[in-house]
Amino acid sequence: MEAPGFRFKDCHGAGMERMKLAFTKALAGALPGQEIVLERPRSGEMGDLAFPCFKAAKALGQNPAQLAKDLAAKLAVDGAEVVAAGPYLNLKLQPAVRARVLLEALLGDRPYGSAEPHGETVIVEYSSPNIAKLFTIGHLRSTMIGHAQAQVNKYLGCNVIRLNHLGDWGTQFGTLLAAYKHWAEAENPALEQDFPWAEEIPAKLRSPLYRLFQLYVRFHAAEEEDPALREEARDWFRRLEEGDPEARRLWSWFREISLQTFNRIYERLGVAFDHLEMGEAFYQDRLAPTLKRLEDAGILAEGQNGARIVDLEDVGIATPCLVQKGDGASIYATRDIAAALYRQEAFAFDRCIYVVGADQILHFQQIFAVMNKLDPWFAGRMIHTPFGMVNLPEGKMSTRKGNVIFLEDVLDEAVVRVTAIIDEKNPDLPGKARVAEMLGLGAVVFFNALNDRVKPITFTWDRVIALDGDTGPYVQYAHARILSVLRKAGGDWAERARPTAEPTPAAAVVPYGATLIPSDLAGLEDGPAQALLFELAGLPDALRTMARENMATALARQLLAVAKAFSGFYTNCPILWAENSDAVRDARLALCVATARALRQGLFLMGIQAPEEM
RNA sequence: GCAGCCGUAGCUCAGUUGGAUAGAGUAUUGGCCUCCGAAGCCAAGGGUCGCGCGUUCGAGUCGCGCCGGCUGCACCA
Numbered sequence: 060m061e062a063p064g065f066r067f068k069d070c071h072g073a074g075m076e077r078m079k080l081a082f083t084k085a086l087a088g089a090l091p092g093q094e095i096v097l098e099r100p101r102s103g104e105m106g107d108l109a110f111p112c113f114k115a116a117k118a119l120g121q122n123p124a125q126l127a128k129d130l131a132a133k134l135a136v137d138g139a140e141v142v143a144a145g146p147y148l149n150l151k152l153q154p155a156v157r158a159r160v161l162l163e164a165l166l167g168d169r170p171y172g173s174a175e176p177h178g179e180t181v182i183v184e185y186s187s188p189n190i191a192k193l194f195t196i197g198h199l200r201s202t203m204i205g206h207a208q209a210q211v212n213k214y215l216g217c218n219v220i221r222l223n224h225l226g227d228w229g230t231q232f233g234t235l236l237a238a239y240k241h242w243a244e245a246e247n248p249a250l251e252q253d254f255p256w257a258e259e260i261p262a263k264l265r266s267p268l269y270r271l272f273q274l275y276v277r278f279h280a281a282e283e284e285d286p287a288l289r290e291e292a293r294d295w296f297r298r299l300e301e302g303d304p305e306a307r308r309l310w311s312w313f314r315e316i317s318l319q320t321f322n323r324i325y326e327r328l329g330v331a332f333d334h335l336e337m338g339e340a341f342y343q344d345r346l347a348p349t350l351k352r353l354e355d356a357g358i359l360a361e362g363q364n365g366a367r368i369v370d371l372e373d374v375g376i377a378t379p380c381l382v383q384k385g386d387g388a389s390i391y392a393t394r395d396i397a398a399a400l401y402r403q404e405a406f407a408f409d410r411c412i413y414v415v416g417a418d419q420i421l422h423f424q425q426i427f428a429v430m431n432k433l434d435p436w437f438a439g440r441m442i443h444t445p446f447g448m449v450n451l452p453e454g455k456m457s458t459r460k461g462n463v464i465f466l467e468d469v470l471d472e473a474v475v476r477v478t479a480i481i482d483e484k485n486p487d488l489p490g491k492a493r494v495a496e497m498l499g500l501g502a503v504v505f506f507n508a509l510n511d512r513v514k515p516i517t518f519t520w521d522r523v524i525a526l527d528g529d530t531g532p533y534v535q536y537a538h539a540r541i542l543s544v545l546r547k548a549g550g551d552w553a554e555r556a557r558p559t560a561e562p563t564p565a566a567a568v569v570p571y572g573a574t575l576i577p578s579d580l581a582g583l584e585d586g587p588a589q590a591l592l593f594e595l596a597g598l599p600d601a602l603r604t605m606a607r608e609n610m611a612t613a614l615a616r617q618l619l620a621v622a623k624a625f626s627g628f629y630t631n632c633p634i635l636w637a638e639n640s641d642a643v644r645d646a647r648l649a650l651c652v653a654t655a656r657a658l659r660q661g662l663f664l665m666g667i668q669a670p671e672e673m
Numbered sequence: 674g675c676a677g678c679c680g681u682a683g684c685u686c687a688g689u690u691g692g693a694u695a696g697a698g699u700a701u702u703g704g705c706c707u708c709c710g711a712a713g714c715c716a717a718g719g720g721u722c723g724c725g726c727g728u729u730c731g732a733g734u735c736g737c738g739c740c741g742g743c744u745g746c747a748c749c750a
Binding site: 096098099100101105109111113116117123144145146147187189226229230231234292293339362363364365366368375376377378379380381382383384385386388390391392415417418419420421422424425445447448450477480481484485498509510511513514515517522525526527528529530532533535536537539540543544547548600601604612613616619620623626627629630631633634635636672673 | 675676677678679685686687688689690692696697698699708710711712713715730731743744745746747748749750
């Protein structure tokens with residue numbers, strides 16, 4: 060089920076691709092007319108590539124196990140063994156060949172598993188916080204899922220455009236204006252930071268943005284008592300949309316206050332956007348033309364109370380898409396439609412990925428249906444990547460009610476916990492604060508990516524900031540251990556595992572220089588080394604799955620598998636004093652370099668940094 | 674009520690177009706630091722893959738029906 064134009068050629072390392080081709084050719088020769096589909100075996104001990112014989116056996120009227128046996132006797136591939144294992148025919152590279160093929164791919168000129176640019180344009184819309192609200196743990200989901208998707212698509216050769224559909228327009232803005240007029244203007248017109256804060260508000264939260272947030276919460280509480288306030292809010296938004304100078308002035312100011320905080324968080328997370336100005340407000344002067352376009356297409360209809368809608372019953376969606384409110388003001392659907400039209404014109408995208416919560420599935424079904432009615436060009440190009448909400452054990456988080464977990468609190472707590480461990484295990488660590496930051500954020504960000512994004516998460520501190528087991532720090536630990544060995548190896552070994560330049564948020568590639576591969580790889584023929592090579596071989600597939608499924612789960616799990624396999628290698632195969640043999644030592648060090656690079660690159664795609672020491 | 678998503682080990686979860694003996698982590702129990710980092714490694718126990726029927730050579734995976742949970746169902750986003 061790949062989207063149009065979804066083509067990641069040669070995602071494998073070059074050498075492995077060659078072996079795959081040779082195996083496929085041999086099979087095709089022996090089984091004319093049969094489709095040859097290869098799989099990756101469960102474990103490296105079974106082999107590198109597997110051909111399930113079920114289908115071919117059925118077509119030939121044979122027993123699959125017998126067919127596998129017959130084929131094994133008949134086929135030969137250079138550098139590999141063809142073995143039957145029950146109903147499977149496996150290609151098992153000779154250990155030395157396996158090592159060479161993979162090291163060439165891992166240490167070659169092209170980033171491992173990447174693809175050459177191929178001209179496909181992908182828009183990723185993510186993060187998209189609302190003005191005047193604080194970043195909660197929930198915002199981390201859209202932000203980091205989207206960031207990782209942008210990264211992997213870029214790594215796989217797409218032209219990526221990162222958009223932040225800032226929630227800087229809409230009725231909730233009316234509530235903010237109304238609330239400000241009601242209370243703040245008299246009490247604290249400048250939203251000063253030195254406003255007399257309530258005792259229970261922690262000092263670090265005392266900011267102009269937090270004042271806005273308080274106004275928002277206060278308004279919704281007051282609204283319960285006095286429904287007239289709701290009308291007032293709508294009216295303010297209508298005035299804003301009509302260009303009322305006072306409304307515009309406050310809008311601009313509130314937006315600025317919010318962006319200052321948002322940018323601080325993005326910088327901390329290492330996230331960057333190509334267009335931060337293209338929020339909802341950006342499309343305000345395109346709303347009227349958008350409605351006109353809907354009208355010209357003959358799909359605009361009258362709804363209740365003078366509202367205007369697009370009926371979608373003919374495409375199986377019972378709820379019509381509301382595009383203009385009864386009072387004439389716009390609504391978010393209008394702005395999403397206008398945005399899609401604008402993006403078509405400005406970027407001619409092949410795919411537009413919306414990283415937005417699962418509670419908006421219907422909304423995007425509606426938008427996509429409207430776009431398809433407007434122009435069939437949109438069919439298949441619009442992709443909603445929903446993710447499950449973050450809930451508290453006692454129920455849903457609610458910004459309005461004020462029972463939320465703030466993202467910065469989670470990140471800070473993670474760093475505190477990591478710092479405590481460093482103080483215990485490695486108190487003299489240079490750059491302690493910087494490393495703690497990488498590890499703390501690594502734990503939280505990795506956890507966010509580990510599981511199927513569509514499933515809701517019940518927030519508990521211990522789960523979200525777990526530091527043992529299948530976690531970011533586990534992968535980071537493997538990386539740090541490798542660098543430690545490489546430093547001890549002397550020469551330029553450690554240098555080979557260091558990027559030639561600091562990777563930037565907008566670049567998907569961690570730049571590494573080309574490095575020589577030892578001519579003698581006999582030191583990598585042991586089981587644990589081979590097992591590590593097998594897991595490294597799984598990374599290109601994981602990247603491809605990550606791009607296809609729009610989530611980093613596959614990559615996160617493959618990185619864990621690589622880190623775990625490295626532990627096995629490290630425990631069982633001496634590296635620095637390997638059998639008193641320079642050749643064995645060099646081969647194992649080369650594998651260490653390859654592993655460190657792969658881990659660091661993989662983590663970077665997820666938005667996680669890997670320290671040299673921890 | 675209608676629609677969508679989710680039910681896999683005590684807990685949290687993976688499971689690659691349907692395919693090899695259903696796997697990790699955590700927790701529990703027991704081992705491993707005179708040697709490259711113990712944030713680690715090894716081992717053990719732990720399963721009716723919610724229930725039933727069907728399709729198939731083959732179902733955790735596909736279809737239908739139940740049961741349970743979550744989400745959504747026009748003037749918030």
